[in-house]
Amino acid sequence: MDNMEKIVEELKRIFTFKETTEVGDIVLVVAEEPQMILYAQVMGFERDRSKRDEWWHVSLQFLTLPPQRTAWTLRTQQFTGQEIFTMGGKKKFMQAVSFTADDVEQGGDNAPKAAKKKPGLRLVK
Numbered sequence: 001m002d003n004m005e006k007i008v009e010e011l012k013r014i015f016t017f018k019e020t021t022e023v024g025d026i027v028l029v030v031a032e033e034p035q036m037i038l039y040a041q042v043m044g045f046e047r048d049r050s051k052r053d054e055w056w057h058v059s060l061q062f063l064t065l066p067p068q069r070t071a072w073t074l075r076t077q078q079f080t081g082q083e084i085f086t087m088g089g090k091k092k093f094m095q096a097v098s099f100t101a102d103d104v105e106q107g108g109d110n111a112p113k114a115a116k117k118k119p120g121l122r123l124v125k
Helices: 003-014 101-106
Strands: 026-031 036-047 056-062 068-074 084-086 089-098
Touching: 003 026, 026 056, 068 101
Parallel strands: none
Antiparallel strands: 026 036, 026 089, 036 056, 056 068, 084 089
């Protein structure tokens, strides 16, 4: 298992990821070189009709300072976290993060059982 696979495996233990990616989703982007992990918002999808297989122009707004907008041409498996892919010979990973109330309160599907307890209020006198 290479370094990128180890990083992705660890992130899947920490975050609750979605199986799909839609416009408006926040995705976690991991890059091998330069080594970084950052968030981006998916701004749109446009089918790349110049390719025979199913490829998409995925418009992303990186949530960095300053914010940066870009478009990557990816297959569905690449922007939904099903595979680690390369761009310019450098490995990358991308998958939508789930921020639903249930996931935040209960620690998500990947959280240890002890972390899935619902938080409660208690009266302190």
